[in-house]
Amino acid sequence: MNEKRDSLFSELKQIKTKLEEISISDLFNSNPKRFDDFSVSLDDMIFDYSKLHINKDVLSKLFDVAKICEVEEKRDAMCRGDKINITENRAVLHTALRNDINKPIYVDGKNIMPDVAQVLEKMKAFATDIRSGKILSSSNEKFTDIVNIGIGGSHLGPEMVAKALSPYCDGPKVHFVSNVDSSHISDTIKQLNPATTLVIVASKTFTTIETMTNANSAKKWLVNSLGEKAANLHFAALSTALEKTKAFGICDDRVFGFWDWVGGRYSIWSAIGLSVMLAIGAEDFQEFLNGAYEMDEHFKTTPLEQNMPIILGLIGIWHTNICDYATRAILPYDERLSRFTAYVQQLDMESNGKRVTSSGEEVQVKTGSIVWGEAGTNSQHSFFQLLHQGTNIVPCEFMLAVNNHEDDMKIHNDLLIANCLAQSQALMNGRDINEVIQILKENGLNEEEIAKLSPHKVFKGNRPSSTLMYKRLNPKTLGKIIALYEHRVFVEGAIWNLDSFDQWGVELGKELATKMLSHLQDSNTDKENMDASSIGLLNTIKSWNEDK
Ligand code: F6P
Numbered sequence: 001m002n003e004k005r006d007s008l009f010s011e012l013k014q015i016k017t018k019l020e021e022i023s024i025s026d027l028f029n030s031n032p033k034r035f036d037d038f039s040v041s042l043d044d045m046i047f048d049y050s051k052l053h054i055n056k057d058v059l060s061k062l063f064d065v066a067k068i069c070e071v072e073e074k075r076d077a078m079c080r081g082d083k084i085n086i087t088e089n090r091a092v093l094h095t096a097l098r099n100d101i102n103k104p105i106y107v108d109g110k111n112i113m114p115d116v117a118q119v120l121e122k123m124k125a126f127a128t129d130i131r132s133g134k135i136l137s138s139s140n141e142k143f144t145d146i147v148n149i150g151i152g153g154s155h156l157g158p159e160m161v162a163k164a165l166s167p168y169c170d171g172p173k174v175h176f177v178s179n180v181d182s183s184h185i186s187d188t189i190k191q192l193n194p195a196t197t198l199v200i201v202a203s204k205t206f207t208t209i210e211t212m213t214n215a216n217s218a219k220k221w222l223v224n225s226l227g228e229k230a231a232n233l234h235f236a237a238l239s240t241a242l243e244k245t246k247a248f249g250i251c252d253d254r255v256f257g258f259w260d261w262v263g264g265r266y267s268i269w270s271a272i273g274l275s276v277m278l279a280i281g282a283e284d285f286q287e288f289l290n291g292a293y294e295m296d297e298h299f300k301t302t303p304l305e306q307n308m309p310i311i312l313g314l315i316g317i318w319h320t321n322i323c324d325y326a327t328r329a330i331l332p333y334d335e336r337l338s339r340f341t342a343y344v345q346q347l348d349m350e351s352n353g354k355r356v357t358s359s360g361e362e363v364q365v366k367t368g369s370i371v372w373g374e375a376g377t378n379s380q381h382s383f384f385q386l387l388h389q390g391t392n393i394v395p396c397e398f399m400l401a402v403n404n405h406e407d408d409m410k411i412h413n414d415l416l417i418a419n420c421l422a423q424s425q426a427l428m429n430g431r432d433i434n435e436v437i438q439i440l441k442e443n444g445l446n447e448e449e450i451a452k453l454s455p456h457k458v459f460k461g462n463r464p465s466s467t468l469m470y471k472r473l474n475p476k477t478l479g480k481i482i483a484l485y486e487h488r489v490f491v492e493g494a495i496w497n498l499d500s501f502d503q504w505g506v507e508l509g510k511e512l513a514t515k516m517l518s519h520l521q522d523s524n525t526d527k528e529n530m531d532a533s534s535i536g537l538l539n540t541i542k543s544w545n546e547d548k
Helices: 002-019 024-030 056-068 071-080 094-098 113-132 156-164 182-189 209-226 228-232 242-248 271-280 282-301 308-322 340-352 384-389 410-429 433-442 447-457 475-496 504-521 532-544
Strands: 039-042 045-048 145-149 173-177 197-202 235-239 255-257 327-333 370-373 396-403 465-472
Touching: 002 056, 002 308, 024 410, 039 282, 039 308, 045 308, 045 475, 056 071, 056 308, 056 475, 071 282, 071 475, 094 113, 094 282, 094 475, 113 255, 113 271, 113 282, 145 182, 145 209, 145 271, 156 173, 156 271, 156 340, 156 475, 173 182, 173 271, 182 209, 197 209, 197 271, 209 228, 209 504, 235 242, 235 271, 242 255, 255 271, 271 282, 282 308, 282 475, 308 475, 327 340, 327 410, 340 370, 340 475, 384 410, 396 410, 410 465, 433 447, 465 475, 504 532
Parallel strands: 145 173, 145 197, 197 235, 235 255, 327 370, 327 396, 396 465
Antiparallel strands: 039 045, 045 465
16 A cells, blocks of 8 residues: 555656646636635635645545545544554544434444433533532532643643634633643632632543642642532543542542543543533534534545545645645634644644554654644734745645624724735735836835845745635534544544554653652652763752752
8 A cells, every 4th residue: 555655656746846837826827717626615614725736636646645545444444433543452433422423333342322422411411500500619609710620632622612612602711721830720720719610620541640730739729728528519520530530539420431432632522522511501512513523424425526624634645745844834814713723733743743654664754744833913923924935835724714703893804814815825926026126116216225125025925825714713613623624634644554543652751751750859869871961950950949
């Protein structure tokens, strides 16, 4: 399979060399239907990839790559519950969490859908009762604030979604604590009243050191103020490790479980979404799940040529493996998606930042693009200089909501949209030297001044970008967008032949941090095999430590 894929990659590289003779804007000039040919829609969402440097030959070869790499077969294997997470011997079934309850999915011969439905119902009942005040705090008050303590997938998803859906948040105010840095929990709880705060400990494993340290500090805060017994009424847990949640002192009816076939970075649809449900309500959360379900159905049933996640994934392959672009920028012109890039960083880079294939061989092609970005228009006043005139080409993924939620602020929306469209246009068309000289002449500059200034004002253009545009960022649309990005990661991982669902790369650092902690707490530990830099830093820390 890899040889056939790599030979298609070689053919694609040849096509690319020829294509370099034609600019993206010339591709538009020679095909008036280019926008139609290179865009795909799903309901109220359109993905426009016509401003990429591709043509029909490129696309058709990329579809061949998808076929050779059996992307559709692998997708079907994932969705029916095959154990495609080889290194952990686990199924990968985040799609089950938003599946129609009546469509069975089997893991180890058992239909998992009744369990999925049961936890979802338990979450809905709990969220509804907290929001209505049926469940009260230990002092018989309504909960006003929720603190979600979790990290990685147990944080990035809930935080991003809560922010994205803030116009729909009409429940208790949700706060997020993730970093083990004491400032994070301390700055969060100091603004809160313990008597009306519910702390949710979100951890798939319930062992993650950052989360458990923060959870213990939160417990101390609650116990100090409310007493041990009352404090327990201010906790809930989201985890697969039910015996550990019990040991922490959280009663079973406040524990919301999930399963080992839900990866951390794919867990927003599971009990991990409880803080979001508390904020937006059960109905809107269901809409969020429905949106993802619609994208799943599209992914599962649409032919390659119109399949949005497959097209996104193949574009990723084009940019990483054929064009050799190491990074890509995600640019949501949608302030409420300002945490989306951070979310996709975990989703994409923890999934596909791998150097061996599923079967353990070194990969022979580049994998895992580096994702970065910022919400527009802030990004324009920051790194767009490099995007327009730097020597690195960075494919840009614009995201744009056509309607805002602020009816009386149309001018903001018009400006936002205008900027987004203008940036993708500027990246593609650029501005050549003749136009620059003409403008400078019109501005009254003399020849010497023009010669000095003009090179700095040239934009070479021909820089690729795509635009994902949607009517409005509502729960359903957000569900679709996240599922789209999940499946895109899947498609790339399938082509690279990776296990996109493990994350061994995070383990070594965790292990060493545990050892380092013992060196920090006891300066007499054996440091014989330690490098001189670490010893030097430890010694300096010891001499600077003001607690000593
Ligand atoms: O950083 C590694 C990781 O395992 C992520 O995959 C996961 O989302 C995060 O830690 C948190 O894990 P847990 O939910 O088990 O606390």
